[in-house]
Amino acid sequence: MSESQQESDAAVRHFPLDAWYAAAWDHEVGRSLTARTVAGRPMVLYRTTSGRTVALADACWHRLVPLSMGTLRGDDEIMCGYHGICYDSRGRATFMPAQDTINPSATVHSYPVVERHRFVWVWPGDPALADPTTVPDLFWNEHPDWAGDGRTIEVGCGYQLVVDNLMDLTHEQFVHGSSIGHDGLSESEFEVTHTDRTVTVTKWMLGIEPPPVWRQALQDRFPDYAGLVDRWQIIRYTAPSTVTIDVGVAKAGTGAAQGDRSQGVTGTVINTMTPATANTCRYLWSFARDWCIDKQAITTRMREGVSRIFFEDEVMLEAQQRGIDANPGYDFYNLNIDAGSMWTRRIVAQMIAAETVTDEQFSSIHTGDRSR
Ligand code: FES
Ligand SMILES: [Fe+2]
Numbered sequence: 540m541s542e543s544q545q546e547s548d549a550a551v552r553h554f555p556l557d558a559w560y561a562a563a564w565d566h567e568v569g570r571s572l573t574a575r576t577v578a579g580r581p582m583v584l585y586r587t588t589s590g591r592t593v594a595l596a597d598a599c600w601h602r603l604v605p606l607s608m609g610t611l612r613g614d615d616e617i618m619c620g621y622h623g624i625c626y627d628s629r630g631r632a633t634f635m636p637a638q639d640t641i642n643p644s645a646t647v648h649s650y651p652v653v654e655r656h657r658f659v660w661v662w663p664g665d666p667a668l669a670d671p672t673t674v675p676d677l678f679w680n681e682h683p684d685w686a687g688d689g690r691t692i693e694v695g696c697g698y699q700l701v702v703d704n705l706m707d708l709t710h711e712q713f714v715h716g717s718s719i720g721h722d723g724l725s726e727s728e729f730e731v732t733h734t735d736r737t738v739t740v741t742k743w744m745l746g747i748e749p750p751p752v753w754r755q756a757l758q759d760r761f762p763d764y765a766g767l768v769d770r771w772q773i774i775r776y777t778a779p780s781t782v783t784i785d786v787g788v789a790k791a792g793t794g795a796a797q798g799d800r801s802q803g804v805t806g807t808v809i810n811t812m813t814p815a816t817a818n819t820c821r822y823l824w825s826f827a828r829d830w831c832i833d834k835q836a837i838t839t840r841m842r843e844g845v846s847r848i849f850f851e852d853e854v855m856l857e858a859q860q861r862g863i864d865a866n867p868g869y870d871f872y873n874l875n876i877d878a879g880s881m882w883t884r885r886i887v888a889q890m891i892a893a894e895t896v897t898d899e900q901f902s903s904i905h906t907g908d909r910s911r
Pocket of ligand 2: 711714715849852
């Protein structure tokens with residue numbers, strides 16, 4: 540493939556393949572078959588009897604029927620539901636109907652899998668590059684000092700639109716005015732920094748009236764406090780599609796901006812967006828907090844509250860995707876508020892351009908290498 544062809548491929552495909560993506564919550568994968576499309580690759584996920592997670596290409600070597608329509612067999616095998624070929628967890632055929640010899644080329648791709656902090660991560664790209672130490676660190680999801688819960692949203696938009704949405708929270712003033720938005724939020728200053736794989740957007744809003752969700756949260760901890768607050772939003776992006784947001788409020792003037800949060804409440808919004816196709820994604824999110832962590836009622840209230848807020852985003856993002864589909868080739872205009880998202884897109888474009896295995900080669904890995 541020529542360099543210019545590779546460049547145009549990179550322009551078309553907006554997600555890197557050499558990356559970890561969260562395919563599912565840990566509780567969604569068990570001794571049954573779960574079908575997921577990750578970065579355009581249909582996969583079937585299950586656990587072996589010893590509890591290990593497996594992700595195989597969801598297409599039988601024989602006639603491409605989805606293996607997710609089959610059944611589990613033995614300790615770690617899956618049997619195709621059409622003619623009964625069985626594969627082990629490495630994707631190698633172990634049984635063929637009506638014949639004693641097993642064709643050595645009969646394999647389906649077994650994707651690298653890592654289970655960490657409540658998510659099952661898969662690597663759709665070159666397996667030789669799959670380094671488990673590069674899975675995004677979302678420790679808040681199961682750390683004893685934090686409490687929280689979350690959900691999954693299947694969004695009818697490209698994953699980068701969700702990243703854009705999270706990298707610029709000025710939209711809270713307009714989209715989430717009744718819960719977390721406040722007047723003047725879109726005018727407050729912010730700072731953007733980046734490395735070759737991360738982008739950070741930091742915003743402090745000092746001495747403001749707290750929006751309803753944060754007034755209630757602060758009163759969980761300080762029931763008598765009804766005054767002004769210092770509010771922060773520190774957005775941290777890890778390429779290609781994970782965004783954690785350090786959010787919270789403290790009693791105004793008590794030193795939160797200088798590092799003393801003892802008079803406040805802190806939350807972490809954990810977001811990881813897994814592209815399914817060019818214009819659909821699976822968005823796994825959770826909200827973890829550091830206050831009143833023994834109170835399940837607050838966990839439920841925060842999860843439901845964030846759910847309602849994210850539904851407002853979902854409506855906006857799907858409408859935006861329809862606008863994009865109706866105007867092919869349209870280049871976005873960028874405002875100052877888009878600085879963070881512009882860096883994320885630059886990083887992703889660099890990651891895609893650096894990938895050396897072509898889409899054609901990946902699709903042969905995907906259904907087993909026929910040349911063997
Ligand atoms: S299609 Fe799977 S065994 Fe024939
Ligand atoms: Fe939002």
